[in-house]
Structures are given as C-alpha cells and as structure tokens.
Amino acid sequence: MTALADRSVIVVGATGGLGLPIARRLADQGCRLTLVGRDADRLRATGVPGVVVAADVRKAASASQIVEAAVTEQGGVDGIVFAAGAVAFGAVDEISDDVMIELFTLNALAPMRLLRAALPALRASAAAGHDPFVAHISAVVAEQPQPGMAAYSASKAALAAYDAAATRELRREKIRLIDIRPPHTETGLAQRPLAGTAPRLPEGLDPQQVADRIVTAISEGEKELPSTAFTG
Numbered sequence: 733m734t735a736l737a738d739r740s741v742i743v744v745g746a747t748g749g750l751g752l753p754i755a756r757r758l759a760d761q762g763c764r765l766t767l768v769g770r771d772a773d774r775l776r777a778t779g780v781p782g783v784v785v786a787a788d789v790r791k792a793a794s795a796s797q798i799v800e801a802a803v804t805e806q807g808g809v810d811g812i813v814f815a816a817g818a819v820a821f822g823a824v825d826e827i828s829d830d831v832m833i834e835l836f837t838l839n840a841l842a843p844m845r846l847l848r849a850a851l852p853a854l855r856a857s858a859a860a861g862h863d864p865f866v867a868h869i870s871a872v873v874a875e876q877p878q879p880g881m882a883a884y885s886a887s888k889a890a891l892a893a894y895d896a897a898a899t900r901e902l903r904r905e906k907i908r909l910i911d912i913r914p915p916h917t918e919t920g921l922a923q924r925p926l927a928g929t930a931p932r933l934p935e936g937l938d939p940q941q942v943a944d945r946i947v948t949a950i951s952e953g954e955k956e957l958p959s960t961a962f963t964g
C-alpha cells in the first residue's frame with residue numbers, strides 16, 4: 733500500500749477525460765496536487781484543489797517549470813500522473829511530418845522529460861520513505877498496434893518501452909514506475925484527433941471506472957496495468 737494522504741502529486745492533463753477523475757480521486761484521498769494543462773482557467777474550472785500550472789508540455793522548458801512549482805508550492809514531488817496526450821487517425825501516407833512530431837513530442841518525449849526533471853525530487857521522496865510513483869498512461873495500442881493508427885501506436889509503444897527499461901533502473905532507487913495501457917475509453921479523445929477521423933469504434937470503457945482502477949493501482953503498489961487489467 734502507498735499512503736496517499738498528504739503526498740504531493742503532479743497531474744498532467746488534469747482537465748482531461750481521464751486526468752480529471754484521477755485528480756479528483758487523488759484529492760479525495762488527501763493528495764496535495766499540482767494540476768497541469770495548457771489553460772489556467774480550464775484547470776481552475778475543474779474545482780479540484782491544487783496549485784495550477786499552465787504549461788504546454790510539448791515545450792522542453794515546461795518540465796522544470798512544473799517540477800519547480802510542485803517543489804516550491806507543495807514541498808516536493810511524491811508522484812506524477814501523466815495523463816496528457818493526443819491521437820491521430822489515417823493511413824501511413826496520410827499522416828504529415830508535423831502530426832508525427834506532435835504525437836511523439838506529446839505522447840512520448842514529454843513524459844520522459846518530466847520524469848527526468850523530477851528525479852531529484854522523487855529521490856528525496858524515496859529517501860523520506862514516501863514510496864514515490866510515476867504513472868504513465870500509454871495505451872492498449874502499445875500492446876496491439878492498430879492499422880490506421882500507426883504513428884499513434886508507435887508513440888505509445890515508445891513510451892511503454894521507455895517505461896519497461898526505466899522501471900528496472902528506478903526500482904533500485906525505490907521509485908515505482910507504472911505503465912498503464914487502457915483500452916478505448918469514452919473520454920471524447922477519439923473525437924479530437926490531431927488528424928483524420930476515428931473509425932467506428934465499439935463502445936469504450938467508462939472513464940470513471942478506468943480512473944478508479946488507475947488510482948487503486950497507484951495506492952496498492954501495483955507495478956503495471958496492462959489492457960487486460962481493465963477488462964478482466
């Protein structure tokens with residue numbers, strides 16, 4: 733069990749279909765939150781208590797800005813939930829360079845940069861015995877890449893591969909990395925693609941239930957959340 737009361741947790745994508753219910757649950761458990769998204773008003777409008785940081789995580793400098801806010805205003809970093817991301821649909825010759833770069837920057841590079849920037853604070857949390865964690869939401873497509881979503885699948889597989897390697901590095905330092913690979917969930921993400929149009933998808937999972945499962949995994953010390961953990 734990881735005690736969440738009074739822990740300082742960064743939630744990136746705190747206005748999102750998954751990030752917001754996760755942030756609400758963490759606040760209910762007594763976490764002190766640093767809430768990140770691109771727009772401060774949208775973050776405040778969620779009503780979730782916490783320090784608001786308006787940052788575009790595609791920009792490299794945002795990582796240190798976010799960590800600095802958590803350290804100075806919440807006293808450290810005991811956890812990160814990275815729930816920002818975007819999707820794109822289309823055949824391989826329909827996805828532009830700009831879209832491929834955006835997918836990889838937001839879905840893979842941004843969480844990698846944030847983890848790296850937060851490492852000193854996460855190490856301090858581990859030294860204090862706070863069982864720090866980093867929860868990355870990759871996706872089921874990291875396990876089962878889909879046609880018509882090759883670049884999105886590749887960006888998520890890149891993050892999952894990074895998580896698999898970093899998990900083994902950070903375990904020694906008592907920092908827990910959780911790769912979370914939910915199946916399609918009804919957050920509206922598929923209706924906001926960077927490019928293309930979503931294919932007809934079967935009814936997705938309920939975002940509230942997916943958020944519940946993720947927060948349970950965080951609080952119960954789970955180390956991986958494959959797609960089957962949401963449907964089994």
Ligand SMILES: NC(=O)c1ccc[n+]([C@@H]2O[C@H](COP(=O)([O-])OP(=O)(O)OC[C@H]3O[C@@H](n4cnc5c(N)ncnc54)[C@H](OP(=O)(O)O)[C@@H]3O)[C@@H](O)[C@H]2O)c1
Nearest residue numbers: 745747748749750769770788789816817871916917919921
């Ligand atoms: N929904 C699904 O079916 C599903 C399945 C598997 C995995 N996932 C993954 O789960 C994550 C969350 O998805 P979701 O469905 O919750 O999507 P969502 O509802 O569209 O939420 C995306 C979040 O990311 C934030 N965001 C987007 N671009 C950003 C940027 N450049 N800088 C900072 N924040 C940014 C958005 O905030 P602002 O717009 O306020 O900036 C929003 O809070 C994504 O990585 C997605 O790939 C989703």
